[in-house]
Amino acid sequence: MARNSTYRHYNLNKQGRQTLNITQFGGVDFSSQRFNVASHRAIDLQNFLYKDGIIQKREGYEELFDIKPISYLTKSFDSTETQSTIINVNPVNFNGIWSFVAEDNQKHIIAHIGNLLFEITNHDNESIDFIPLSNEIATFLGSDNFPYHRYFRYEDYKSFAFVGSNRLWFLGGNKFMVIRFLSDGTLSIMPVEDSEQTFIPTTTISIAYKNAITSGRSGLDYANLLTMWRKNTLLSGIGKKESDYTRTLYYEYTLDAPLIVPNMDSEIANMLAVEKANRFSVLSNKTKQALSQIHLIIEERGEY
Numbered sequence: 001m002a003r004n005s006t007y008r009h010y011n012l013n014k015q016g017r018q019t020l021n022i023t024q025f026g027g028v029d030f031s032s033q034r035f036n037v038a039s040h041r042a043i044d045l046q047n048f049l050y051k052d053g054i055i056q057k058r059e060g061y062e063e064l065f066d067i068k069p070i071s072y073l074t075k076s077f078d079s080t081e082t083q084s085t086i087i088n089v090n091p092v093n094f095n096g097i098w099s100f101v102a103e104d105n106q107k108h109i110i111a112h113i114g115n116l117l118f119e120i121t122n123h124d125n126e127s128i129d130f131i132p133l134s135n136e137i138a139t140f141l142g143s144d145n146f147p148y149h150r151y152f153r154y155e156d157y158k159s160f161a162f163v164g165s166n167r168l169w170f171l172g173g174n175k176f177m178v179i180r181f182l183s184d185g186t187l188s189i190m191p192v193e194d195s196e197q198t199f200i201p202t203t204t205i206s207i208a209y210k211n212a213i214t215s216g217r218s219g220l221d222y223a224n225l226l227t228m229w230r231k232n233t234l235l236s237g238i239g240k241k242e243s244d245y246t247r248t249l250y251y252e253y254t255l256d257a258p259l260i261v262p263n264m265d266s267e268i269a270n271m272l273a274v275e276k277a278n279r280f281s282v283l284s285n286k287t288k289q290a291l292s293q294i295h296l297i298i299e300e301r302g303e304y
Helices: 265-275 285-291
Strands: 049-053 056-057 073-075 088-091 092-103 109-112 116-121 129-132 151-153 158-166 168-173 176-181 186-189 204-207 229-237
Touching: 092 158, 092 168, 116 151, 229 265, 265 285
Parallel strands: 073 151, 204 229
Antiparallel strands: 049 056, 073 088, 092 109, 109 116, 116 129, 158 168, 168 176, 176 186
8 A cells, every 4th residue: 555755845945044143162062962052162073172272273193203014023922832933014003002100200102003012212302213112132033034023912903001000001902911111220011911910819718627616718809810820728726526537647628729730631631641551751841830839838827
């Protein structure tokens, strides 16, 4: 069945036109709803800006520095991995720029350009420069047998960073990094994950031993996904139940997580498979080093 349209375009003639005279223009108003903006204010403004107390025409941009692509080698975030000799060329896309006062009490400007981080120096004069961030001075041979510097490689898109404790905490799309300019003049740039900057939570407190008279076990902190480590506190000196006939040389405590390190499960499974084949196998040095960092601290807290 056909339907008739009731739409009619408005008829604007000379008699229906109105004129609005604006004697004092007050600039753009983004703080009000568009229908509530005063008649002497604009709802959008791209060609003018408020400068020196008056509305002025927006000036053009001035090119301060023309950054060139650089060739470099990628530095692995894991220091134990074999370093690549593949040569990369860094794009020149500006993905973010931040300014902060570091631990050396100096102002630093850091820019994320392409896949790398740069420090902008001499930005107040004509000798402005962009220096790729690295805490390595040495160069390494690339696949063409020429020397190149190594840098951490991040994703090439808009990034985010924030300042805290006079440090820049940078999220580069693949790693959460902390950039520090120390008071001794050195630069420190490292992943936050499993570093000395990472907070190790105390996940469970007052863990009593097996068959204790009482138990005050309770949770405290959530596990931190940026570190594999956690702390447990143990409670002793409370005695065992009289009905407990278990005789052991040591007191038994059940922690809230097994004592493992990365790749330990796969290495143990491989050891078991190798032993069945009557061959000798041991844990890797990396796993042994990680296991050696597990500590049991016994402290006397006084009488309760």
